[in-house]
Amino acid sequence: MAEPRSAGPQAASAPRTTGPIRVLIVDDSIVARAALSRLLDEDDDIVVAGSAGSAPAALRLLAELRVDVILLDLEMPGVGGLAALPELLAAGQGARVLIVSSACADGAAASIAALRAGAADTLLKPMSAGFSGPFARDLTDRLRRIAWPDGRDGAAPADPRGGGGAPARQIECLGIGASTGGVHALATFFAALPREFAAPILVTQHLPAPFMPYFATQLTDMAGRRTRIAAAGLQLIAGEILLAPGDAHLTLARTGGIVHVRLERKRAASGCLPSVDPMFASMAKVYGPAAVGVVLSGMGRDGVDGAALLVGGGGAVFAQDRASSVVWGMPGAVANAGLARVIAPAGELARRLAEREEGAARWR
Template sequence: MKAARPRVLIVDDSIVARAVLRRIIEGGGRCDVVEAGDARGALDLLARERVDVILLDIEMPGQSGLAALPEILRAGAGARVLIVSSTSAPGAEASLRALALGAADTLVKPSAGVLAGQFAQALEERVARLTDDIAPSVRPSDAPVAIGPQRDPPRIVAIGASTGGIHALGRFFGTLDASCDAPILITQHLPASFMPYFAAQVSAMARRPCLVAEDRMRVRHGHVYVAPGDAHLVCAPMTDGHVLRLDRAKSASGCMPSVDPMFDSVARVFGADAFAVVLSGMGRDGAIGAERIVATGGALIAQDQESSVVWGMPGAVVAAGLARAALPPEAIGRALNQRFGGRR
C-alpha cells in the first residue's frame, strides 16, 4: 500500500499569505495542504483531520497563535508546529515563547510582497525536514543507563541544540540543581535578533544569570552564556581563569553559530573536566566536536529519540558511538546533578 503523503495545515488570517504558502508547499510535490484562517478554525479542523506539520502565524486578530498554541499542540496529537513571525521585537519574543511551549521551529516571515525567493526555499527545507523525520520512535530500554564513572564535578557544561532545543532546554533546567554551579555554554541555532530574548528566557528557566556572549567576556561560575546568532562561541584559557571568544570562521556544518567549534574549544581547554550535551536538532552539527570531547576524556550525553522533535543532531552522536547515554532532557539534568552530588 502506498504511504500517505504528509499533510500540512496553514493557519494564517491573510488570504494572500495562505495562497502563497500553499503554492510554495504544494510546488514541492511532497505534501498535501489544508488551511484555516484563525486559531479556532485550526482547532475545529484538527478535531476532524490528521496533519503532520502546522504552519502557524502568531500575529492574528482575535486569539493569537501564541495563545492558542498549547491547545493546538494537544489537538495536533504529535504534529510539528512551525512558527512564522516577523523580526520585530514583539515577533522575536513571541516566537521564543512559542518554542519554549513546544513549537518545533521558527521561520522569519518577510513582508507580504516578498513571500518568495529565499523565504520560499527556507520554507520548503523546513517542511521537508519536519516531514522526513516523521517515523516511529525507538522505544527506550527500561534498563538502568550507565553514564560513566563518577568523578569530580565537571568544570564546564556545553550544550548544543537546534530544532526543538528550546523546549528541551526548559525541561533540562527544570531538574538541574542549584548545586550545579559550573559555567554553562549554549549554542542554539537562532537568528541574531532573537538572542537577547533567548538569553532572558534561559535566565528564567535556569534560575541563574544568562548573557549573550561577547568577545573576551570572562567565564564565571553559576552563569550561562549563549552564542550570538552571528558568531561561534568558543572558550580560551587565561592566567587566572577562562574567557569567551567569538569566532566567525566557516564551520564544517555550515551553521552560524555552530556547535562544533564550541565543543572543540571546550575539549581543548577542559579535557576530561568537560560535560557536553546534544539536544534535539536537525542535521549533524556537533558531531565533529563531539569526537574531540570524547577523545579528551569528557562526558557526552544525547537527548533520546522519543523526546526529540528532530533526532538529527543527537542521533548522529549516538550512531557514532560517542554518547554515554541517550536520555530525556529531565534525566540529563538529573545525571548532571549526580556529578555534583545533588538529587537524582
C-alpha cells in the first residue's frame, strides 16, 4: 500500500453547501448501479450525475463532470477501487469518496485501507435485494454528512491563528481525537511526527470495536511506533500509542505516582463511544499543563468539552483546519470555541508539536 501524502487530495477544494449533492456511481455490477441510481433518484437533495462500470471509465467521466461524492466499489475487475482511489480523489477535484462495497464488513482490512488512503467513509453493500430500508437511509444520511459537513448554509470560519495561552512546557502526554476522515488524517499526522517525539500518545478514533485489532496494526505501521489497544491497568510508555477500544472510553488515573489506563463505558455527553471528551478530561486532571490534545477531522462536537478542560488546566489543544478536513465538525467546534492554539493541516500540527518539544519555535 502506498504511503499517504502529507496533504490529502480531498483538500483540493471545499465541499459545496448549496444545491443538490451530485454523485458519481462507480461499480462493475450493472444491477448495483441501477439499484443505487433508483434509490438516490428518490431523494430530492441528491442527483446521480453519472455512473461507470470501471475505474478508468470513472476517470474519463471526471474529466468532464463536477461531482461532490463518488460512490466506489472496491472489488472490480482490472483496476480495483482501492488501487484507483488516489487517482479518483485527484481527478475529483475535492469530491469525497464513499466506499460502498461487500468488502467492507465489520473489521475488514479493506475498510481501514480505504480510509487510510483518503476515503471519507465506508458502507457495507447489501445483496441485490437489500437496496432499501435501513441501507437506503444509511446511504443518504452518509452522503449528506460527507457533502454538507457544516449543513447546507455552512458555518462561520474560525480565526486561523488559533488562541493564545501560557508559554509552552514539555509535553508529557499527547491525546488525539478523530472521527470521519480521521484515519487518513492520522496517517498524515504521524508521517510528519519525528520518531524522536517521546511522549506517550493516546488515540480515540470513532470506529466499531471489530475494526480495532486491524487498526492498531495499521497505526503501528503508519506511526512507526508500537500501538496497543488500551486495557484497564496498562501503564503509559514513552513513545508508544494506546488506542481506545471500540466499546469504551480511554481515560487515565494516577495511583502511587504511576499513570495507568482506566476504561469507562458510561454515556458521554456527545453520545460517542469511545468519546474524546473523557480522554481529554482525564489528561487534564493527571497531567495539567503538560498535556496536549489534537482534534482531527470528524463529524459532530466530540472533544470540545474535554478541550475546554485541557485549556483550563493549562494544557494546549491543536485543531485540524477546515480545508484539509473531510468533515470540520470536531476540529471546527474546538476552533470556533476559541480553544485551539494552532489550526493547521494534520502534518503541520505534527511539525508544530515537534518544534515545541525541541524548543525551536515559540507559540504564536
